[in-house]
Amino acid sequence: MHLEPFAAEHVPEAAALLERWYGRAGKGLPRLGAGDGESLVARRLAAAGPAAVAARSGRGTLTGYLAAAPVDLAGDERAALYGHPRSAAVGLGGHALEDGREAEVLRELYAAVAERLVGQGRYVHYVQLPADDAVAMSWFRIGFGLEQVRGLMPVKARGRQPRGVEGLTIRRAGPGDLPQVGRMAVEVAREHQQAATFQPQPPEALRALHTHYSAALADPRSAAFVAVRRGEEVGMVLLTPAGPGPATPPHCADLAEAYVEPSARGEGISRVLLATALAWAYDTGYRSVTAAWRSTSRTGAGHWPAVGFKPVAYRLSRVLQRPD
Structure with a gap:
């Protein structure tokens, strides 16, 4: 060779x-x-x-x-x-x-x-x-070790919808919901500090994340949906246009953020949010949606494949020790 x-x-x-x-x-x-x-x-x-x-x-x-x-x-x-x-x-x-x-x-x-x-x-x-x-x-x-998985799921016309959650309503978020969307996006990021991901989260990046999606909330090609129960925001999902690339087919949306409050998990809220977002995506012209999750995430690594995302790409990493 x-x-x-x-x-x-x-x-x-x-x-x-x-x-x-x-x-x-x-x-x-x-x-x-x-x-x-x-x-x-x-x-x-x-x-x-x-x-x-x-x-x-x-x-x-x-x-x-x-x-x-x-x-x-x-x-x-x-x-x-x-x-x-x-x-x-x-x-x-x-x-x-x-x-x-x-x-x-x-x-x-x-x-x-x-x-x-x-x-x-x-x-x-x-x-x-x-x-x-x-x-x-x-x-x-x-x-190298497996660090992140990217999945892809087709977006289809409305089929059988998941069973509703008692007392839950879903509303489309707008620019005025930036504080709520930003807060929950920060919580998504902070969860990666926990076991077994242990991902460092720079404070300045967390601060910037509070307003990161201001343009997306005003963009008709994007959509955020907030789940509300008894007057409290308990979850949200945000879709944005997926950037072009070899893992992205045409007419593809990116699942940029998804979050459910820990106290409300296990009740099906995430599935209702996702079904609402996918229905909007189909009506908007998207025909697939992509999402990425950390391979060590206690929530995402099991959840996203279970709801239909098929792995299409891996991100591996290797960290070398610096000489003293």
């Missing part, structure tokens, strides 16, 4: 390798259309800079590539609640491996890329990949 810098001339070969692997491991991911593979690989390469390596076999064929982009987050960004402020990430399309040689090729590629990342002072590494346990195992063998 020969390693070399991953460059523009590798993109067509890399895209062909990605499309074969992506098609095999897709499991519900949107199919890559003509030219999509090359466009995606080229974007990952441009973002990665020098932390991009390709591998060739003795026969001269491309057996894999790996491109890791630097990630720098401001302290008040929402993303800082769920990721290290100075890290590196291999996005979907940022790597592909020859079938049957995944472990061998990945070990060499990551060793070369990781050396460059550590040289930049980046000790936290993330990788996104289709929800393919066989390929994920190659990453597990070099020290």
Whole structure:
């Protein structure tokens, strides 16, 4: 095996390798259309800079590539609640491996890329990949762990609705509900501080989250619904347009936030909220919804698959110890 810098001339070969692997491991991911593979690989390469390596076999064929982009987050960004402020990430399309040689090729590629990342002072590494346990195992063998799962669910016309909850009403939230929506979004984030996630939550990011959704509450493409019982807001769900990407089909909404007060859980409130939001999504033209949850979350990791979200992508992470 020969390693070399991953460059523009590798993109067509890399895209062909990605499309074969992506098609095999897709499991519900949107199919890559003509030219999509090359466009995606080229974007990952441009973002990665020098932390991009390709591998060739003795026969001269491309057996894999790996491109890791630097990630720098401001302290008040929402993303800082769920990721290290100075890290590196291999996005979907940022790597592909020859079938049957995944472990061998990945070990060499990551060793070369990781050396460059550590040289930049980046000790936290993330990788996104289709929800393919066989390929994920190659990453597990070099020290990565499953951190986050992204699921996808079709949005259908109204079918059988969940049974109502006594005394519960659901109302559409507007800009005037920002304090309630912001408060519950902060509670969602704070729950990730608990066992077994133990995710640090920067105070400035929590403060900013109180008003983060002001634009969404005024956007007709987004919708928040608040559950009220006996005059108290006991839960909410918020859908926003999903950003484009290889894990996002057209006409897709993102389940940006979902929360039920701990004292009201187990009564079906979440299912009623979600059914209300999905009915609105279908009428608005969305045909699928995506959601992400932490693999160690005591609530989300069991709940979201149970209500119909099928895993389509994983985020893995590795945290290296800084030298003293």
